[in-house]
Amino acid sequence: MTPTLRQCLLAEVLGTAFLLIFGTGAVVVDEQAHNLGHGGVAxxxxxxxxxIIQGLGHVSGAHVNPAVTIGFWAAGRFPGRRVLPYVLAQxxxxGLGSWAVRLLASPGSLLGATLPAHGAGQAFGVELGLTFWLxxxxxxxxxxxxxxxxxxGLTISATxxxxxxxxxxxxxxxMNPARSLAPALLSGNFTAAWVYVAAPLAGVLLAVLADRLLQLKPVVGGPAST
Structure with missing residues (x-):
């Protein structure tokens, strides 16, 4: 049976919430206990x-990322009428996931917000490149x-x-506008927030172009055309 739009949106809400709970939650736990480290957070x-992919992928595709949804649409593999509902669900x-993390965080925590280490320009380039490859x-x-x-699922998660x-x-x-905007909103820190929206969107569009260039086509007169 094909999942209904309501089921898909519920899956996207749940998937994105738990992405924030366990992903940014790991950042907050490391702030308090100092026992995960950067490798543990990654x-x-x-x-x-x-x-998320293995548990919810068969329902909604497990996008859990507005940039991925837009990328699938740009690639012609996702209906345009579902883009906005998916993005809103994400x-x-x-927001729900970041709110849950806030309940565990210490006062003044940035809730796992993404911030440039060496300026917005470098962060934009890094986010564009990372999202392109993802x-x-x-x-x-x-x-x-x-x-x-x-x-x-293993390949995507390893990436x-x-x-x-x-x-x-x-x-x-x-690599995910929703992942960055939620902690920024709840912590009140919007430093370079535009980077984490613009760079992923540019990255997925470049990836769609590269994917088209990589697609194999039958050679005229070759075995595939006989």
Missing amino acids: AAFGLIVLI LVGA MLVILRVTSSYYEQGLLV VWLEALVGGPLSGAS
Whole structure:
């Protein structure tokens, strides 16, 4: 049976909420206990992405990211009429997740907000590059050419884990406007917030272009055309 739009939106709310609860929650826990470290936080993001994909992917696709939804739409693999409802569901989920994290955070905590380490310009470049690679991997491994299943979730989550591990110290490795806007809103810190909206959107559009250039086409007169 095909999931209804209501079921898809519920899945996106839940998935994005738990992305924030376990991802940014790991940041807040490390602030208090100092026992996770940067590697532990990166692992938390990678693991929760894997769990969300495997648990909710068959319902909504487990986008949990407005940039990913827009990327799928730009690639012609997602209906335009569902883009706004999906994005709104993701923003609501992120807000709920960040609110839950706030209940555990110490006073003055930024709730896992993403902030540039060396200026907005560098952060923009890092976020653009990270989101480009994430979206390109997503598009490639979810194409009909590849076999679906656990390997898809592992590949995407490993990409998130690696990018958080390497890019986190520079920009926070958000790659997700909802993930960045929710902590910014609840903590009241909007430093370079535009970077974490504009760079992921630019990154996914570049990934869609690259994906089209990488798509295999049958050679005229070759075996595929006979």
